Amino acid sequence: MSEVKVALVTGAASGIGRASAIALAAAGFTIAVNYRSKKAEAMTLLEELAGDGHQAFCADVADANDAGKLVSDVLEVYQRLDVLVNAAGQFTPQDIKNGNYREWQDAWQHSLQLNLMAPVNLAFLAAKPMKEQGSGKIINITSRGAFRGEPTAPAYGAAKSGLNSATQSLALALGEHGICVYAIAPGWTETPAASPRIRKQGWDDVAAQSPLGRIGRPSEIGNLVAFLAGSETDYLTGAIIDANGASYLRN
Numbered sequence: 564m565s566e567v568k569v570a571l572v573t574g575a576a577s578g579i580g581r582a583s584a585i586a587l588a589a590a591g592f593t594i595a596v597n598y599r600s601k602k603a604e605a606m607t608l609l610e611e612l613a614g615d616g617h618q619a620f621c622a623d624v625a626d627a628n629d630a631g632k633l634v635s636d637v638l639e640v641y642q643r644l645d646v647l648v649n650a651a652g653q654f655t656p657q658d659i660k661n662g663n664y665r666e667w668q669d670a671w672q673h674s675l676q677l678n679l680m681a682p683v684n685l686a687f688l689a690a691k692p693m694k695e696q697g698s699g700k701i702i703n704i705t706s707r708g709a710f711r712g713e714p715t716a717p718a719y720g721a722a723k724s725g726l727n728s729a730t731q732s733l734a735l736a737l738g739e740h741g742i743c744v745y746a747i748a749p750g751w752t753e754t755p756a757a758s759p760r761i762r763k764q765g766w767d768d769v770a771a772q773s774p775l776g777r778i779g780r781p782s783e784i785g786n787l788v789a790f791l792a793g794s795e796t797d798y799l800t801g802a803i804i805d806a807n808g809a810s811y812l813r814n
């Protein structure tokens with residue numbers, strides 16, 4: 564069995580997942596780069612990552628079968644899995660006042676499947692090899708919206724809230740096997756998905772939500788992921804870490 568630790572990062576071709584892969588590779592991990600549609604970006608990332616042995620794995624993590632194949636493919640290549648970073652996610656807008664019922668249901672279905680079911684399915688699948696190894700770390704990317712409500716995307720807020728709760732439950736369930744589970748709840752972070760929405764709301768207004776007067780950087784979340792994946796952070800298991808420039812405290 565290889566001594567180099569392996570981290571599977573979902574949604575790694577862009578944004579927070581990409582920044583997490585970069586920070587973990589810099590910290591010495593071998594990265595299983597999961598992507599869904601962004602093959603070119605995933606291949607570019609492989610070339611940019613420090614160290615070697617990184618590979619890209621195409622999978623739609625919202626599909627339970629695909630998620631199962633993803634974890635078994637990673638195990639087949641590396642024979643181990645030390646860190647799972649659940650970064651894949653999507654904000655799906657909803658309109659309870661003017662939207663139609665079909666769209667309402669579809670958005671709930673999609674949002675819960677991607678933002679809650681995918682991470683917990685992957686946690687289930689990753690827990691088995693981690694248990695056999697006697698150690699492992701699962702890091703879930705949730706959202707500030709889990710605490711504040713998301714009036715224009717209630718399913719997203721509920722899914723992220725559910726994932727915060729699942730993080731706590733899984734930390735309790737898996738701790739005896741040396742598996743630690745954390746959540747990071749970012750606020751606005753400059754990523755390909757969020758930047759157009761930030762511009763729509765007004766960049767300066769969004770930046771002003773934080774006393775730092777700016778929007779979060781993907782590398783700030785990526786570095787936090789790498790910190791949690793490292794040694795000496797086990798006692799933080801079950802923690803939900805706010806990473807939103809104190810914007811949460813101002814509202």
Ligand SMILES: NC(=O)c1ccc[n+]([C@@H]2O[C@H](COP(=O)([O-])OP(=O)(O)OC[C@H]3O[C@@H](n4cnc5c(N)ncnc54)[C@H](OP(=O)(O)O)[C@@H]3O)[C@@H](O)[C@H]2O)c1
Pocket residue numbers: 573574575576577578579580597598599600601622623624625626649650651652653654677704705706707748749750751752753754755756757
């Ligand atoms: N940026 C923010 O302000 C912010 C704030 C709070 C929380 N977050 C959370 O942070 C995480 C990353 O978001 P981001 O802003 O970095 O967005 P992003 O740049 O769009 O990255 C998300 C990645 O997830 C992938 N993805 C989406 N659905 C997938 C699926 N079914 N299977 C596999 N990959 C999938 C996307 O690839 P494809 O397009 O190919 O599907 C994309 O590469 C999300 O969980 C998000 O909810 C972000």
